Amino acid sequence: MLTEGRIPEKRIKKREQTGKQVVPPEMQSLSDENSHSNGDILLSAQDVSKCYHLYNRPLDRLKEQLLSSVGKRYGKEFWALRGVSFQIRRGETFGIIGKNGSGKSTLLQIIAGILKPTDGFLQVNGKVAALLELGSGFNPDFTGRDNVYLNGSILGLSRIEIEQRFQEIVDFADIGPFIDQPVKSYSSGMFVRLAFAVATSVNAELLLIDEALAVGDVFFRQKCYRRLEELRRKGTSIILVSHSMVDVEQFCEKALLLDRGRQVYLGKSTEAVKHYYLLEQEQRVNEYMSRNNNEVSESGTTEFNEPEVVERMDESFTWPVESAFFDIEEKDNIGNGWAFCTRVAICDQGGQPCQVFSQGQQGVFYYEFEINRDIEVPIGGLVIHNDKGIIVHGKNTLQYGTSVPRKVRKGSRIRFCQAIRFDLAVGEYTFMVALAALDSATYNRRGMMPHQDLEGSVLRLANVQNAGSFAIVFKKQGDPVQLQHHGLCDLPGECRVQILS
Numbered sequence: 001m002l003t004e005g006r007i008p009e010k011r012i013k014k015r016e017q018t019g020k021q022v023v024p025p026e027m028q029s030l031s032d033e034n035s036h037s038n039g040d041i042l043l044s045a046q047d048v049s050k051c052y053h054l055y056n057r058p059l060d061r062l063k064e065q066l067l068s069s070v071g072k073r074y075g076k077e078f079w080a081l082r083g084v085s086f087q088i089r090r091g092e093t094f095g096i097i098g099k100n101g102s103g104k105s106t107l108l109q110i111i112a113g114i115l116k117p118t119d120g121f122l123q124v125n126g127k128v129a130a131l132l133e134l135g136s137g138f139n140p141d142f143t144g145r146d147n148v149y150l151n152g153s154i155l156g157l158s159r160i161e162i163e164q165r166f167q168e169i170v171d172f173a174d175i176g177p178f179i180d181q182p183v184k185s186y187s188s189g190m191f192v193r194l195a196f197a198v199a200t201s202v203n204a205e206l207l208l209i210d211e212a213l214a215v216g217d218v219f220f221r222q223k224c225y226r227r228l229e230e231l232r233r234k235g236t237s238i239i240l241v242s243h244s245m246v247d248v249e250q251f252c253e254k255a256l257l258l259d260r261g262r263q264v265y266l267g268k269s270t271e272a273v274k275h276y277y278l279l280e281q282e283q284r285v286n287e288y289m290s291r292n293n294n295e296v297s298e299s300g301t302t303e304f305n306e307p308e309v310v311e312r313m314d315e316s317f318t319w320p321v322e323s324a325f326f327d328i329e330e331k332d333n334i335g336n337g338w339a340f341c342t343r344v345a346i347c348d349q350g351g352q353p354c355q356v357f358s359q360g361q362q363g364v365f366y367y368e369f370e371i372n373r374d375i376e377v378p379i380g381g382l383v384i385h386n387d388k389g390i391i392v393h394g395k396n397t398l399q400y401g402t403s404v405p406r407k408v409r410k411g412s413r414i415r416f417c418q419a420i421r422f423d424l425a426v427g428e429y430t431f432m433v434a435l436a437a438l439d440s441a442t443y444n445r446r447g448m449m450p451h452q453d454l455e456g457s458v459l460r461l462a463n464v465q466n467a468g469s470f471a472i473v474f475k476k477q478g479d480p481v482q483l484q485h486h487g488l489c490d491l492p493g494e495c496r497v498q499i500l501s
């Protein structure tokens with residue numbers, strides 16, 4: 001299922017870890033995959049594994065303790081992590097993603113020094129500050145003020161250093177007079193504010209964040225990401241464990257995808273997120289197949305029992321000339337094997353190949369996928385990223401309400417023509433194209449379904465990251481001025497003026 005050549009492939013706790021662990025020679029010879037010097041490597045993990053023993057009854061645990069010397073075993077082994085290896089450079093932002101129970105928190109606790117690995121080695125060459133489980137590390141009966149001093153000292157600051165930073169911490173936390181109330185009276189949001197403010201003020205070289213930010217409101221989250229960005233610029237490495245794929249894609253350069261304790265992908269965060277979705281849909285494939293009452297033969301063709309329903313389709317667009325298409329042979333076609341991308345082009349409104357557009361000009365994306373098994377409703381779409389990897393826009397046929405066929409046969413090619421007005425900031429952009437499918441029954445109910453349920457039913461078939469790039473430049477003569485708007489994109493709207501005298 002995974003791309004060949006890849007690795008088959010809450011309450012807050014703060015900890016300080018400055019000591020270096022003893023590392024065997026083979027670990028020291030680990031070379032960074034990006035050929036950075038060893039001095040750049042802040043964290044190295046090699047074959048890290050964690051095993052728990054599970055017992056059906058408490059008595060079994062006791063019996064095993066008593067009889068272990070004679071080899072009696074009453075529990076069974078459970079590997080929460082198995083053979084996890086990766087490195088983190090100084091100043092790198094690193095995501096750890098995976099479904100519930102995949103081992104993310106266990107790995108973070110090993111990095112924080114709270115847990116010891118059963119096997120493998122982990123070395124951190126610097127001070128670690130961690131926001132792990134919400135609440136721990138704070139004394140609930142102490143006031144916020146006292147806890148700042150308590151936590152600051154746990155994280156290695158002297159009393160004078162804490163005093164020097166105290167006002168900055170309080171200003172960042174912005175919890176008003178609650179700073180002098182016992183922490184047990186705090187809401188979880190207030191708690192995270194204070195804990196985040198402390199953990200990011202102690203000059204740690206590695207900051208671990210486990211889902212903590214999910215608790216804060218949107219303004220606080222923005223503020224946190226600004227501070228994390230500042231820390232990153234100063235050279236702090238940050239590990240973010242999150243179920244928010246958007247956060248991981250946008251904040252982290254690299255990410256590790258775990259599944260049932262095993263490492264299934266390590267690489268660029270945008271690609272790790274794609275693999276996460278593919279992994280998540282293994283189960284979805286089965287649901288998709290069972291929702292489709294029809295038999296699927298070994299050759300991948302479906303016996304459609306219902307009369308073929310094909311909505312009216314707008315097939316009137318003209319396909320560009322062959323020379324307009326990018327060479328995508330070397331690009332990664334990530335997918336579940338049911339489809340692959342065969343063509344990608346970007347043209348101007350006249351259908352001519354074009355990669356430089358003025359602000360406000362329209363670009364037209366053409367892309368084609370070939371499918372190698374029958375599918376029901378196809379969904380095509382693209383996502384545009386700016387030079388910082390931030391998604392500025394993404395839209396698919398489902399969201400446009402495009403007319404689509406209800407069934408597409410194995411061997412067919414599906415062509416998409418997507419026109420977008422580039423009301424974007426001047427700069428360089430990349431885009432990815434993707435194909436997915438929905439079963440007809442779900443498609444028919446799409447308008448009535450909550451977004452998450454609909455998203456949960458989509459079967460991702462194939463996508464090509466960095467399928468192509470384009471640049472947006474100023475209009476020659478601006479109207480009304482050359483800089484059309486501030487920020488990433490122009491939003492439709494108007495502004496009126498009224499004078500009262």
Ligand SMILES: Nc1ncnc2c1ncn2[C@@H]1O[C@H](COP(=O)(O)OP(=O)(O)OP(=O)(O)O)[C@@H](O)[C@H]1O
Binds near residue numbers: 078080098105
């Ligand atoms: N102390 C423990 N004893 C036994 N099993 C444990 C223990 N701690 C964790 N586990 C198990 O290890 C596995 C990994 O747990 P972990 O908390 O690391 O997952 P996670 O990816 O962080 O999950 P989530 O996204 O739900 O927070 C789970 O199956 C969990 O039940």
